[in-house]
Amino acid sequence: MNHADSDRMTEDLLRPLSTTSLRYRVALVAFGLVALSGLGAWGYQMYFGIGVSGLNWPVFWGFYLVNFVFWIGISHAGTLISAILRLVNATWRGPVTRFAEAITSFSLVIAALFPLIHLGRPWLAFWLLPLPNDRGLWPNFRSPLVWDFFAISTYFISSALFIFLPMIPDFALLRDRSAGSKWRVYGVLSTGWRRR
Amino acid sequence: MKAVYALHDDADAAQRSVNGLKALGIEERDIAVMSSVPLAGHAFFERDKKSVVSLAAVLAGAAGCAGGVALTSLTQLSWPLNTGGMPIVSIWPNLIIIFEMTMLSAILATVVTLFATSGLPRRLPAIYDPEVSNGKILIGVADPPADRLPDIERALGGNGELRRTD
Numbered sequence: 001m002n003h004a005d006s007d008r009m010t011e012d013l014l015r016p017l018s019t020t021s022l023r024y025r026v027a028l029v030a031f032g033l034v035a036l037s038g039l040g041a042w043g044y045q046m047y048f049g050i051g052v053s054g055l056n057w058p059v060f061w062g063f064y065l066v067n068f069v070f071w072i073g074i075s076h077a078g079t080l081i082s083a084i085l086r087l088v089n090a091t092w093r094g095p096v097t098r099f100a101e102a103i104t105s106f107s108l109v110i111a112a113l114f115p116l117i118h119l120g121r122p123w124l125a126f127w128l129l130p131l132p133n134d135r136g137l138w139p140n141f142r143s144p145l146v147w148d149f150f151a152i153s154t155y156f157i158s159s160a161l162f163i164f165l166p167m168i169p170d171f172a173l174l175r176d177r178s179a180g181s182k183w184r185v186y187g188v189l190s191t192g193w194r195r196r
Numbered sequence: 197m198k199a200v201y202a203l204h205d206d207a208d209a210a211q212r213s214v215n216g217l218k219a220l221g222i223e224e225r226d227i228a229v230m231s232s233v234p235l236a237g238h239a240f241f242e243r244d245k246k247s248v249v250s251l252a253a254v255l256a257g258a259a260g261c262a263g264g265v266a267l268t269s270l271t272q273l274s275w276p277l278n279t280g281g282m283p284i285v286s287i288w289p290n291l292i293i294i295f296e297m298t299m300l301s302a303i304l305a306t307v308v309t310l311f312a313t314s315g316l317p318r319r320l321p322a323i324y325d326p327e328v329s330n331g332k333i334l335i336g337v338a339d340p341p342a343d344r345l346p347d348i349e350r351a352l353g354g355n356g357e358l359r360r361t362d
Contacts (some may be wrong), residue, residue, distance in 0.1 A: 006330060130267060138271035142289040150296040158303045165307070168316075169232065176326045191316040 014177065042117055050120050064118035071111035079102030079159070101163040108159055112152050115145065199323045199334020200348055201228065202356030207238045209355040210333040214239075216351030220344060222337060228323040230334040253302045253310040260301025264294035325359065332356075 026119040045052050055062035081100040085093035116122050130139055139146045171190035178186050204210040210229070217227050268290040276284045323336045335356065340348050352358055 010330075042278060104225070130271065136275060140277065141268045141272065141293050143285075147289075147292045150293050154296040154300040154303075161303065161307050167314065173329050176329055191311070 010173070014174065016169050017174065045117075046122065053118075055118075062118060064114045068111050068114035068118075071114070074107040075104050075111060075155070075159070078102070078107065082162070098149065098163075098166070101159070101166075105156075105159045105163050106158050108152070112156060115148050115152070198340070199228075199336055199338045199361045200352065200358070201323055201325065201334050201341050201361075202323060202352035202358050203327050203332040204335055204356035205332065207235045207333060210235075210335050211238055211357045213335040213352050216354070217335070217337065217348065220347050220351060222348070226337060228334065229338045230324070230328050232328055232331060235333070247313060249306055249309045249313065252304045256305030257298050257302035261294055261298040263301070264297030265290070267297070268293050284301060298320065323361070 050062075053063050078100040082097045083099070083103065085097055116125055119125060127137075128139055128146060139149075141147075168190055171186050175183055175186035175190050202213055204213065210231075214227060214229070218224065269285045272285050272290075323334065323338050325332070325334055328334050333356075335352060337348055349358055
């Protein structure tokens with residue numbers, strides 16, 4: 001591939017980052033309304049109680065835990081794809097691993113919402129943090145909920161780093177093609193990368 | 197920062213430039229090498245192969261493991277809950293927390309060490325040319341001694357497109 005083709009391909013790939021179409025904005029508003037309705041439903045549940053989700057005797061494994069496990073499974077699939085492709089050093093893995101790492105991170109964010117949604121008192125979720133306090137209380141490390149907190153936190157931090165680090169050279173590419181506030185943002189994200 | 201560098205189309209040309217600079221007595225650590233893609237198999241790209249990242253990850257993992265053991269066992273002893281006759285501190289439920297703390301410490305240490313050994317984040321400018329993003333390989337010398345500048349330019353210019361910065 002010569003330089004003209006390479007430049008044209010780069011411009012085509014970067015164009016969606018600098019321009020938005022009317023269709024994009026319509027889709028953004030539509031999906032934003034869906035997300036807002038979800039927030040409204042969660043508010044309804046917080047006001048009327050967790051029983052509105054069908055959680056009752058003898059149905060203890062509610063909708064939310066099933067969803068949580070489903071999305072964690074999707075996240076693991078992304079990790080598996082990315083890990084296997086790196087282990088076998090597949091030369092064609094570049095775009096596929098980026099998709100896989102994106103799947104991992106975004107589905108994990110969705111999965112992490114469900115333990116919060118299914119809490120009876122989500123405003124007390126900070127009790128899961130092992131911080132010293134005046135009451136001398138600590139999380140119950142035998143509880144699966146606490147295991148969830150630690151496992152999801154570790155998985156999310158590692159997945160976020162896993163998707164961010166390979167993107168540093170791409171942020172540098174965007175920095176070199178930007179100006180103004182975008183140049184500053186991409187400059188910070190690229191951490192001063194100079195393609196060593 | 198004053199620098200002289202050349203942009204090369206392929207790794208072999210870059211290797212010739214590096215060899216020319218070394219023949220002039222330029223130290224390897226003073227030769228800037230930049231590429232947008234890894235160039236495994238070429239000597240000039242292998243010079244930074246040794247890394248402390250793995251050692252840092254192992255040590256941090258061990259520290260995380262110890263931290264996880266301490267966090268779970270000390271807090272459980274601090275406020276003992278009724279466990280129906282079972283041990284207050286038990287390895288099996290705590291193992292999950294200990295494992296996660298081990299992994300988290302190892303991962304964070306890996307990333308921090310990676311940034312530290314790469315010299316990132318960096319605020320001071322280094323030798324750079326945007327053409328590196330387009331696939332060119334940059335070989336250059338920052339602040340070259342004035343008396344050797346013609347020789348350096350000759351070593352670089354013969355293999356790639358010579359450029360200077362002031």
